[in-house]
Amino acid sequence: MPLEGQVCQCPGKWKNELLFGVIEKVGVGRLPEEQSVDVRYLKPWQGRLFEIDQSRKRAWFKMSEIKLVNSRRLPEGVYFVEDETNSLGNVSLENSTATDGKHMKEYNSLKRNWLHQLVVLDMLGFSLLSLVSVRLALDFILGSTFGFVYLRLLMDSVDNLGKHSYNFLHSTLASTRILIPFAAIGTQIILTRSSNIEFTENMSSFTIWNLIATMTGFSSYRLPVLFSTSGMLFSSVQNVTKSIQTSEKRDLSTESAERPPSCIVLAGPSGVGKSTFIRKLLHDYPDIFGFSISHTTRLPRENEEDGISYYFISKERFLEDIANGKFIEYAQVHGNFYGTSFDSVKNVIDNKKICLLDLDIQGVKAVKKSLLRATFIWIAAPSMEALESRLRKRKSESEESIQRRLCTAKEEILFALRSGIFDYTVMNDDIDRAYEDLKSLLRPYISSGMNF
Ligand SMILES: Nc1ncnc2c1ncn2[C@@H]1O[C@H](COP(=O)(O)OP(=O)(O)OP(=O)(O)O)[C@@H](O)[C@H]1O
Numbered sequence: 001m002p003l004e005g006q007v008c009q010c011p012g013k014w015k016n017e018l019l020f021g022v023i024e025k026v027g028v029g030r031l032p033e034e035q036s037v038d039v040r041y042l043k044p045w046q047g048r049l050f051e052i053d054q055s056r057k058r059a060w061f062k063m064s065e066i067k068l069v070n071s072r073r074l075p076e077g078v079y080f081v082e083d084e085t086n087s088l089g090n091v092s093l094e095n096s097t098a099t100d101g102k103h104m105k106e107y108n109s110l111k112r113n114w115l116h117q118l119v120v121l122d123m124l125g126f127s128l129l130s131l132v133s134v135r136l137a138l139d140f141i142l143g144s145t146f147g148f149v150y151l152r153l154l155m156d157s158v159d160n161l162g163k164h165s166y167n168f169l170h171s172t173l174a175s176t177r178i179l180i181p182f183a184a185i186g187t188q189i190i191l192t193r194s195s196n197i198e199f200t201e202n203m204s205s206f207t208i209w210n211l212i213a214t215m216t217g218f219s220s221y222r223l224p225v226l227f228s229t230s231g232m233l234f235s236s237v238q239n240v241t242k243s244i245q246t247s248e249k250r251d252l253s254t255e256s257a258e259r260p261p262s263c264i265v266l267a268g269p270s271g272v273g274k275s276t277f278i279r280k281l282l283h284d285y286p287d288i289f290g291f292s293i294s295h296t297t298r299l300p301r302e303n304e305e306d307g308i309s310y311y312f313i314s315k316e317r318f319l320e321d322i323a324n325g326k327f328i329e330y331a332q333v334h335g336n337f338y339g340t341s342f343d344s345v346k347n348v349i350d351n352k353k354i355c356l357l358d359l360d361i362q363g364v365k366a367v368k369k370s371l372l373r374a375t376f377i378w379i380a381a382p383s384m385e386a387l388e389s390r391l392r393k394r395k396s397e398s399e400e401s402i403q404r405r406l407c408t409a410k411e412e413i414l415f416a417l418r419s420g421i422f423d424y425t426v427m428n429d430d431i432d433r434a435y436e437d438l439k440s441l442l443r444p445y446i447s448s449g450m451n452f
Pocket residue numbers: 268269270271272273274275276277390391393394428429430431432434
């Protein structure tokens with residue numbers, strides 16, 4: 001049963017179109033046994049979701065028609081940003097004054113900017129092409145004019161959400177915009193004929209080029225989209241880190257300390273400080289936490305000892321252990337195998353300690369699937385720059401390995417937000433403050449002193 005304030009996907013006006021919304025009310029539908037939800041629409045645009053406050057109209061949907069976006073709830077006074085991919089669950093939160101129309105203005109200004117960019121790009125394309133051929137330049141501008149109209153109608157159809165309706169002509173044009181490229185070609189043919197050039201005669205010599213120029217002009221409507229997408233990965237990483245900073249922090253003290261998890265999983269991008277926290281917890285609470293020693297095929301770093309930091313084994317032995325089902329999870333990261341064996345986690349649990357696990361995303365997924373009772377904590381970095389600087393200062397990685405880790409980090413950060421796997425997030429900007437945050441999450445276990 002969805003709750004008010006949850007983000008959902010709902011059917012749009014056009015066939016197969018899915019939109020976003022916030023659940024406003026849950027009620028009984030037309031039939032007494034049928035549950036319905038009242039949805040306030042959010043429109044996706046340029047990688048963000050904007051609340052529609054134009055009409056303030058809402059629509060009722062049957063419960064079966066909607067799909068919750070990762071079951072996330074929008075706390076009051078909070079707005080959210082969505083990745084352009086519209087993938088479910090990639091939701092981040094930022095402060096908002098959703099009611100003052102600010103987002104509508106922002107949305108309109110984004111649309112205006114997009115149209116301006118298109119006009120400038122088309123003028124540029126026209127000028128460059130006219131150096132080659134005036135005729136081709138005219139074809140290009142003809143195509144781009146149709147592209148402009150197409151983009152405008154596309155925007156209108158995004159505005160014309162759900163069951164709200166514009167006037168009939170407007171709706172029909174927006175829904176039949178797919179015919180616009182054919183209209184561009186048709187117009188070109190008519191113009192070619194009316195300019196007294198024998199169409200058939202010129203078919204082989206230049207019509208194909210006219211056609212290409214027209215369609216290139218038409219396709220130019222996508223250029224502003226492409227420009228905005230190229231900056232998207234960077235901004236989505238920023239959004240993600242920002243959202244993690246503002247994400248709701250639950251306090252474990254409200255949860256039962258009587259049945260603590262068998263494992264606490266710390267995950268986060270390479271260099272974020274997972275091992276640092278684990279070292280501190282093991283040092284400060286040696287009777288409460290234990291560490292499952294992983295197996296790896298990578299070479300030991302300076303100060304790393306076999307059987308303490310890792311069990312360093314050969315690739316052949318590792319593959320044999322995989323075949324014998326010895327690992328809860330194993331993964332190949334940056335060319336090396338890493339694995340957490342049942343035996344090492346069991347050793348920790350048998351010693352009546354909570355097992356601390358430092359896992360990458362593949363490991364997190366595997367533990368989630370296993371029968372282990374685990375709490376998942378995501379350690380977030382304040383920025384990619386901070387991660388890079390920590391990795392460099394650690395002096396444990398080659399330049400290539402640093403770049404690879406940073407690249408993986410971006411994917412991991414996006415996954416962390418999308419998946420909703422993590423129970424808690426700790427932002428590691430200042431190490432002492434972050435450690436205090438982590439400890440306060442683990443307080444019930446630390447203060448109880450008894451684990452199992
Ligand atoms: N808040 C912080 N500010 C600055 N430096 C930090 C902070 N937290 C950790 N570090 C430093 O960053 C480096 C990387 O930390 P650590 O080795 O714990 O990361 P990790 O997440 O375990 O990385 P990996 O997954 O690659 O093993 C260490 O040198 C650590 O001292």
